[in-house]
Amino acid sequence: MFKSVSGFCLLRPISTPDMERHHNSVTKTPLNNIAVKRRSKSKSYRLSYRSCLGAAASRLGLTPALTARRLNTSRRAPKSHNITEKVNPEQLALLMKTEWQLSYVTPLYRFRHTQLKSYSRQLSAFIAAGKQQGLAVEVEGPQAAFRVSFSLVQGMTESDDDAETVLIQIHSKPPFAGQDEPQKPVWSGWLTCVNGNPEYLRSLPKYFICLPLFGSSGAEGLTTLVKSWFQQSFDCCFGPLEISHTSLQWLMALWTNCHMESSIQHLKMIWTLPAVPPLQVTYTVNPEDAWELWISVRKAREKRGRGEEAEEENCIDIEEVTRFMQELKSHFYRHFRLDLSAGSLNQVSTALGSAKSSGRMKISNSRYMITTLTLLTECALLKMPI
Numbered sequence: 001m002f003k004s005v006s007g008f009c010l011l012r013p014i015s016t017p018d019m020e021r022h023h024n025s026v027t028k029t030p031l032n033n034i035a036v037k038r039r040s041k042s043k044s045y046r047l048s049y050r051s052c053l054g055a056a057a058s059r060l061g062l063t064p065a066l067t068a069r070r071l072n073t074s075r076r077a078p079k080s081h082n083i084t085e086k087v088n089p090e091q092l093a094l095l096m097k098t099e100w101q102l103s104y105v106t107p108l109y110r111f112r113h114t115q116l117k118s119y120s121r122q123l124s125a126f127i128a129a130g131k132q133q134g135l136a137v138e139v140e141g142p143q144a145a146f147r148v149s150f151s152l153v154q155g156m157t158e159s160d161d162d163a164e165t166v167l168i169q170i171h172s173k174p175p176f177a178g179q180d181e182p183q184k185p186v187w188s189g190w191l192t193c194v195n196g197n198p199e200y201l202r203s204l205p206k207y208f209i210c211l212p213l214f215g216s217s218g219a220e221g222l223t224t225l226v227k228s229w230f231q232q233s234f235d236c237c238f239g240p241l242e243i244s245h246t247s248l249q250w251l252m253a254l255w256t257n258c259h260m261e262s263s264i265q266h267l268k269m270i271w272t273l274p275a276v277p278p279l280q281v282t283y284t285v286n287p288e289d290a291w292e293l294w295i296s297v298r299k300a301r302e303k304r305g306r307g308e309e310a311e312e313e314n315c316i317d318i319e320e321v322t323r324f325m326q327e328l329k330s331h332f333y334r335h336f337r338l339d340l341s342a343g344s345l346n347q348v349s350t351a352l353g354s355a356k357s358s359g360r361m362k363i364s365n366s367r368y369m370i371t372t373l374t375l376l377t378e379c380a381l382l383k384m385p386i
Helices: 045-060 089-097 113-132 198-203 220-234 245-257 287-304 310-314 318-336 366-383
Strands: 008-013 074-076 100-105 146-153 165-172 184-192 213-218 238-240 267-273 279-285 315-317 344-350 353-356 360-363
Touching (some): 089 146, 089 165, 089 366, 100 220, 100 366, 113 146, 113 165, 146 184, 245 344, 245 353, 245 366, 279 287, 287 318, 360 366
Antiparallel strands (some): 008 279, 074 315, 100 213, 100 238, 100 360, 146 165, 165 184, 267 279, 267 344
């Protein structure tokens, strides 16, 4: 319970169009232990996935339907990871200072981390060909040349089944730049798998590499070209990765749980309520009050779960997350007489990061990047079509 009105509330009507809906190995490309013969190189991932699902279904408890798959209902409490000692500082700075648009991508057929230089040349040529057709001219002037670089981001894998993260950058000269002026990055993207479901990863047919989470930042035209090249080269497909209401609540709880080690500074939520015109509510909670409420929820669980194994004490379950959210909404209703349950949660943010239901994500603290990417990897795996 809050001692006082500690949150800051901003209510503003919005029009419908403006509504926010929304290990250090050099070349780690893990292969599974199940060899499944591929009848044709052009055979799609979806069919290949179906062919191996039968062997994996009993272990995964899955059926060939999206409704059978759900987010985990219990997670380990976030742990601080000092990845600055493992990850290249320049790469880490890029990953943290940028807001990324997220997508999911199905497993890549015959993708190899040892071929990144070759991929750089191939994608450069593909973009040049697309530019000649007028597909990327809007990014820079018609005479601009693009240079692509693929690089390995070592140090972000958490299990032997995870493939190393891949960073992609596209460089170009600004319009009217001098002849000696260097090219500057105009687009960035990455593919990663952090703590991916081991049963699923091991069930993949041979030669498929799973990097399910894709982030992009830059011109939409270049994003489209990059995705098209991946689809043609590696027999995969991309799709939008919205961040669901439940996933946003998980991020709120996981980030709040980190407050004593890394101050969250604030807990901010943006809701949209059904009204005419629709009403946008900005709800900001004092970090100490958010922490006090979270601890009270955790203590209540410990009382109920007394006698359980010690390992369970370091876990957070969905009931705690739901109760935390319900208490926040109840507090808001007591003071403003607005029921947030009637609306939709569009955005959450703390000093550790921000996430929007539309799939835009920014990570602001490297110590808990692994925790955030683990959740997003799970979301991407669940979103992929079966």
